[in-house]
Amino acid sequence: MTKTHGTEDAGNLFAALPATPLGEERFDALLTQPGLRLERIVSTGQASPPGFWYDQVDAEWVVLLAGGASLRFADEATPRELVPGDWLYIAPRRRHRVERTSVEPPAVWLALHLGITPSRQG
Amino acid sequence: MTKTHGTEDAGNLFAALPATPLGEERFDALLTQPGLRLERIVSTGQASPPGFWYDQVDAEWVVLLAGGASLRFADEATPRELVPGDWLYIAPRRRHRVERTSVEPPAVWLALHLGITPSRQG
Numbered sequence: 001m002t003k004t005h006g007t008e009d010a011g012n013l014f015a016a017l018p019a020t021p022l023g024e025e026r027f028d029a030l031l032t033q034p035g036l037r038l039e040r041i042v043s044t045g046q047a048s049p050p051g052f053w054y055d056q057v058d059a060e061w062v063v064l065l066a067g068g069a070s071l072r073f074a075d076e077a078t079p080r081e082l083v084p085g086d087w088l089y090i091a092p093r094r095r096h097r098v099e100r101t102s103v104e105p106p107a108v109w110l111a112l113h114l115g116i117t118p119s120r121q122g
Numbered sequence: 123m124t125k126t127h128g129t130e131d132a133g134n135l136f137a138a139l140p141a142t143p144l145g146e147e148r149f150d151a152l153l154t155q156p157g158l159r160l161e162r163i164v165s166t167g168q169a170s171p172p173g174f175w176y177d178q179v180d181a182e183w184v185v186l187l188a189g190g191a192s193l194r195f196a197d198e199a200t201p202r203e204l205v206p207g208d209w210l211y212i213a214p215r216r217r218h219r220v221e222r223t224s225v226e227p228p229a230v231w232l233a234l235h236l237g238i239t240p241s242r243q244g
Contacts, residue, residue: 013185014207031183031211033236036158038183061153061160063135063232065187065207085136085187089153110185112234114155 013040013065013108021045021103030110041109043069043101053095058115063087067107070099135162135187135230143167143225152232163231165191165223175217180237185209189229192222 011030018026021044031038048054053074064082071088072079074095080088090096092115101107133152140148143166153160170176175196186204193210194201196217202210212218214237223229 009211009213010202011209012205012207013209030209031234036236038234080132083134085134087133087135087152089131091131110232112153112160114158 037113043107045103048097060090061112067102165229167225170219182212183234189224
């Protein structure tokens, strides 16, 4: 099976967290294969721009592991408030946006992107 | 894309943890697709039987999210002591065993099995 790592065979999801808020979210690839990308995302207060909705061709399974966040689906009236351990399956083309992420502690996500799109998208 | 859930589109990895040690490890399927199975594993003191080594055809990416555990690779002299957040990529056919899992708190794992084997195997 073809496999490309980020960089390592092992690591800690809570290591190398930023000491201060980041201007942008940080993405660390953990595992990349055809049709699959696993990554850690660290958010420090970022949110989707006003009016912006992710509309992904690929499916995504995502879990919040630390911090807090609020995620809204376009087909739901209110955002889902996420606490550590909360996971969501986001079906392809199900529009969603991140309303809020915590700053301290940072919001640490593990996201599994599933599909055929070769490069990062949302 | 064909997709079969465990049961839900959302949940919490730390919910429904056992109040008392379980006789066996608990497995909850979170996402199942051809060539992929994502599952939560809750261990409460279980370990691989003496002399037993997992020898998996499929690759596995696994992270310990709560509790403690000790995992040994056959090609390494000493076990790896895992703390929450520690993840490992286990290449196909890389023999390994679980030397120890914590009882209280339980050891909560998230395991991503990658390959072609349709049913559960270690």
